[in-house]
Amino acid sequence: MPQIQFQIKGMTCQACANRIEKVLNKKDFVQAASVNFASETAQIHFDDTQTSPEQLIQIIEKTGFQAALPTSSTLPENPTPQSTWRVWALLALTAPFMLGMVGMLFGSHALMPPLWVQIVLATVAQTYFALPFYRGAWASLRAGAANMDVLVTLGTSAIFVYSLAMSANGVHHVYFEAGVMVLAFVSLGKHWEAKTKRGSLNALGALLQLTPKEVLVYKNENWQTVPLNQIQKGDVLRGVHGTRVAADGEVIAGEAWADESHLTGESQPVHKTIGNKVLAGSVLSGSVDYRAESLGADTLLGDMAAALAQAQGSKAPMARLADKVAAVFVPVVVVVALLAFVFNFIVLGDFQAALMRGVAVLVVACPCALGLATPAAMMAGMGVAVQRGVWFKDAAALESAGAVQAVVLDKTGTLTQGKPEVVGIWCAENISEKQLFELTVAVERHSAHPLAQAIVQAASKTEEMLDFELENVNTVAGEGMVAQIKSQGEIRIGTPEFCGFRLPETLLSQNHWANSSIVAVSLNHQTLGAFALADTLKNDSCAAVQKLRQHHEVYIVSGDHAATVHHIAQQIGLPEHNAHGNCQPRQKVEFIQKLKQKNQTIAMVGDGINDAPALALADVGFAVRGSTDIAEHSANAVLVRPSVAALADGLHIARQTVGVMKQNLFFALIYNVLGIPLAAMGYLTPVLAGAMMALSSVSVLGNALRLKRMK
Known part of the structure; x- marks a missing residue:
């Protein structure tokens, strides 16, 4: 659907x-x-x-x-x-009452406005500024439910009508100030709440400010400044020092350093030159011309903003508890307020005191803080996670990530670079490294095999080499390649057995040879040398795994050879029994099932089709952005930067977010648990109750904002 x-x-x-x-x-x-x-x-x-x-x-x-x-x-x-003018106008109406209440603190009623002024101010507040509350209350009741507007409307209307009745009967002991100030405090609290949600708490708003409003574009043989919404794919744009990139594209001239931390979480600027990709929203140090390839929602920034908007709109399982309480909260509070009024009237015999206590119960008990407790923390946490390059698809994924106990890592492309590199070269007697490269590359450039391409790539970093004419280039499946070099003879490249020799035992005893793929080279059945190729660790893998191990049990589950997996585990300081090789997709699933049977919450990280079943089964699946579509679809979260360090950041952010959610739920519940009895016993006036209600929501939002300062 x-x-x-x-x-x-x-x-x-x-x-x-x-x-x-x-x-x-x-x-x-x-x-x-x-x-x-x-x-x-x-x-x-x-x-x-x-x-x-x-x-x-x-x-x-x-x-x-x-x-x-x-x-x-x-x-x-x-x-x-x-608009905020209504809030400030309503606060202005309270000024005369505030002045009078200051005088009352010193035992004088002289500063309180005359009764007719009180009636006018309260009437304006109740008949005009309270209209949004009345409309909300009526719509709520018409739909067969009750919300905060019902509580505020009942409370302030009761105060206003009672005070009018007393005034008509010549009684000057009235409470017009209470109704006006309750409306003012509640409105001010809602204003702060809305401002925080749309401003400080809303990371989406910050993302949308990252693209420039105007951009330099090359049209009609000159550079023109045009609005961003007029740019089309294929246009040539210019980014100068200190400006932001307007679209995802390819550099065609110039060079610069680009700060892409808003997209990938990578704090170091990335060097950009001709042929490199630039990303919308990046800040440039330098100047480049680039061709726009993706615009707006099609850019990585646009994709991130859309993903964040969708994720922030979802609900965490923890929020369901608050929802269930809030669903019955208002009707229960109305009943409690009526009981408080009846009980106090019977015990005290004072209608005024009983009414004020009942109203205070209505005003103090608002489900706003309860409703904001979890989603406010979730909004802040998701915003921080996105800025660190971790995209949670929904709130449930982030909440599950906050409870992760064990992390299962794929090896290739996750801990390692995902492609082989030359890590060792051995040359026979009277053969130089340059000669070995020249003869090998002459054949390997005809192959698309990853090992062959790695050798060609390594050779490109050396000095200029001779070229050879080849004849009869053939591939022997699973063995290697054979060809004829004019004037020199038959050259074989592949396994040592295919080339007809064994490497020295002293060489094979070395770690980087023992745990590598070997490509041997021979000419006319004479040994020339060999290359050791391995999928090397990423620079930050060791530190990231150690960081993960501070809070989680970490495992490697890979389809690669067991010896290679154990070697990688040794390099990153992981116990050998936590590293498992030769694992097919079904075996990865079975491994996660065993961990889940121990009642552990599992996170899985992978990037290939073979990882998709395990990603789907894990409590939280993390896919590396740019991995296979099925892997990204099966995962609950995406790592924009292909690094385990990003995973460690994501789990840390999730853990802190869940902690703040629990704190907010506690604050919201304890506020009502304490506030309602105090109001019922007369320790809170309606005015204080209104202030407390406003502060309860603001305090929950303020606690959530702490996540944005997370290190």
């Missing part, structure tokens, strides 16, 4: 998100709907033969909210900040 993501406007708390989810999931043509309060998005899997995106929007709007279709822009849209 196709999936679509909408931007939702008008949600005020987690109960709103739950209501939209409930309505959508009741529809037969909706397979699954998930609404994220923090990212203000809805992800819907639906049957497009029975409905359309426009009909889904109508369903959402009937629940009292606004939904926007995905834009046709090249990159995901960054939400526009809401």
Whole structure:
């Protein structure tokens, strides 16, 4: 079934998100709907033969909210900040009351505005500035649910109506200031919350600022500055020192250093010269001309932004607990507030005190913090992970990664370079290294075998060599190649047995020969020499594995020869019993199954088709970007930089994110557990309750923001 993501406007708390989810999931043509309060998005899997995106929007709007279709822009849209004038105007209405309350602290009511001024200010606040709360409450009740707006509306309306009634009866002991200040504090809290979600917490917004608005393009035989949206594939663009690259492309002139850390997590700038690829959003030190090959959403940056938008809109399993609580929270709070009012009225015999305590319960108990607890941390954690070059496909993948106990690594392309290199050369007597290369390359350049290409590549780094004319070049499957060199005779390149000789035992006893593939060379059955080729470790593999081992059990499971796998394990300091070679795809799956039977959470890293089954079975599968399509499809996360160091970063970020999620859930729950009884017993006035409610959401968001400062 196709999936679509909408931007939702008008949600005020987690109960709103739950209501939209409930309505959508009741529809037969909706397979699954998930609404994220923090990212203000809805992800819907639906049957497009029975409905359309426009009909889904109508369903959402009937629940009292606004939904926007995905834009046709090249990159995901960054939400526009809401107007703040209403918040500041409402705060201005509280100023006279604040002045009066300062006087009351010193036992004087002289600074409190006259009663008629209080009535005017409270009426303006309740009939105009409270309208969004009334609309939200009515839409919520009409849909058969209740949200934060219901609580605020009930509380402030009760205060306003009671105070008006007392004023009409000549009683001057009124509480107009409480209703106005509750509305102001709640509105200010929602403003801070929205600003944090759309600003500091939203890594997507930062990504969308990485491409320049204008770019230099070569047209009509001169350089012109044009808006980015007018650039087309194939255009020649110029990037100068200090500017950002506008599109993915290929350098055709000049040279520069490019900072690509926003895409790969690699902190070191990468040198770019003719023929090299440049990536959109990179910052240049130097000047290059490049041909645009991918634009907008088709660039790596665009792909990252789309992936982040989709992932941040998903929900972690831990969030389901908060959702279940929030779904019944508001109705329960209304009942608790009524009970608090009745109990206090019976015990105290004071209607005013009982009313204020009941209202305080309504105001203090808001599910906002509970609804933000997990998605806020998830948004921040995913943003940090993307900046480090780790793309989690959804929130569930990140949460699972935070609980990983064992890491299973493929060898080739993960720990090693993924291609053979010449690591040793042996020459027979009276044969120089240059001569050996000349004769070998003359034949190997006719082969596409990885070992042959590695020797040709190594030879290109040496001085200029002689060329030979060949005849009758033949390949013997599994053995090597044989050819005739004019005026010299038959040359054989392949296994030592194929070339008719054995290498010296002293040579084979050396590690880099004993654990390498051997390519021998002979001419007219006379030994010329041999090359040792091996898939070498990446520069950061040793340090990365040691970092992983601080928190996880690490294994290598590879299809390569057992001796080679054990040699790699020895190089990175891994115990030999944790390294397994000669493993077919089914055996990799069986190995992960055995680990899971021990109740361990497993992460698997791979890049090939043979790794796909294991990636799918693991609790979290990490594929290296650029690996086979089936591997990337089977994985739960993608490593943009093909390095185990990126994996270690991703697992660390996930572990910290899950920790913050748990802290936020604790803060949100303990806030309500303590706040409701204190309000019911009269220790919190409605004004203090409103301030606490606003601070609860802000504190949860602030705790989530700590993840953005993670080292």
